[in-house]
Amino acid sequence: MGRSGRFSADLGTDGDEVCRTLAMSSELEALRQRFIERAGQITQSIGIGRVIGQSFAHIYFSPEPQTLDDLTQALQISKGSASMSVRQLEQWGAVRQVWIKGERKDHYEANDDFGRIIRRALLDLIGRRMETTDTLLEDSEAYIERGNGAPRDPERAFMERRIKKMRHFRDRAQHIWDSSVLRLLLK
Amino acid sequence: MGRSGRFSADLGTDGDEVCRTLAMSSELEALRQRFIERAGQITQSIGIGRVIGQSFAHIYFSPEPQTLDDLTQALQISKGSASMSVRQLEQWGAVRQVWIKGERKDHYEANDDFGRIIRRALLDLIGRRMETTDTLLEDSEAYIERGNGAPRDPERAFMERRIKKMRHFRDRAQHIWDSSVLRLLLK
């Protein structure tokens, strides 16, 4: 009988759920809760939603791979939330799906290489934003270029200076971003 | 009469306002608007509110120092918003107050040293967050330390590994933060 006993009908509703997380000492469990709560606060404060952080922390601090149902129960969130948060985490490589023989639900375990996770997330969140501002800067430079022989008014000269400063900063920021920050975080 | 003409009663409502910003070519003005809008989008997306970015961009792209009233009119925001955003910008050194002889309103001009501005803002926004997580990590380590001679259960050993990994990452992040990122941005 053993492992396959989970299919016996007499257990009723969700009798198999109790085995997913072994009982922890209450103090250890309290710390675990605090980590989860804190992770939620962090992700919320950087604007990617509370459940993302909570979900990751829950999986990270679970010895066994966790299912969506585990998340809905542990964090008191909806099925939809659990699904979306896990998919986002997967996209950043923060969790990976593991197959457990004989189980139908999807199980997820945490990646503990934080450097890679944050690198991917930052690339995703910030990387694309830099591009969108470029067109505006280029339009401005085109405008300046175009009117180079035109009569000089102070208004125009002022804008020219400001735009050049922006370009200068933008290029330096790009350089720092590309060469330093990401490389440092990775290894 | 000239400059003091602003006190003459016949001008009524806000006749003096028209002189604050010289008329720009409509194309230049359009670019200016796009910069302001874009700045608002950026600051909003990083979670510090839209008006902060808009206010800074407006001041940055104005040849003359700007007043709170200028902001409320140009950005269509309330007096309160203008006041709060400028105070925040001042705290980060993004704008500074300048005194204009014979004027009662406060005037602000933009700092164009973006490196310093961002450095200060990041220190303010992120710096303090790192501290708050520390206590939790320290509590966890204290717990581990305390029970060092106790009977080993796998649950506990697992948590111990995870907490150690967190600590390791946390220290490295702190190091990168302190030594690299801020220094790079500054000069």
Next chain:
DNA sequence: GAGTTCGTTCAATCCGTATTGAACATATTG
């Protein structure tokens, strides 16, 4: 000192976005 002009504050409100959950799609079982 009464009357203005400005800047600040903070409770009330508004708005955007995170979250929900019912409906749907897909896979699995007997």
Next chain:
DNA sequence: CAATATGTTCAATACGGATTGAACGAACTC
């Protein structure tokens, strides 16, 4: 194939934080 179990989607909603604006205080004017 019907029945069940699971994951996903997205329109509706709920919630939190941004924004407002009335009330206040401070500084100035006559």
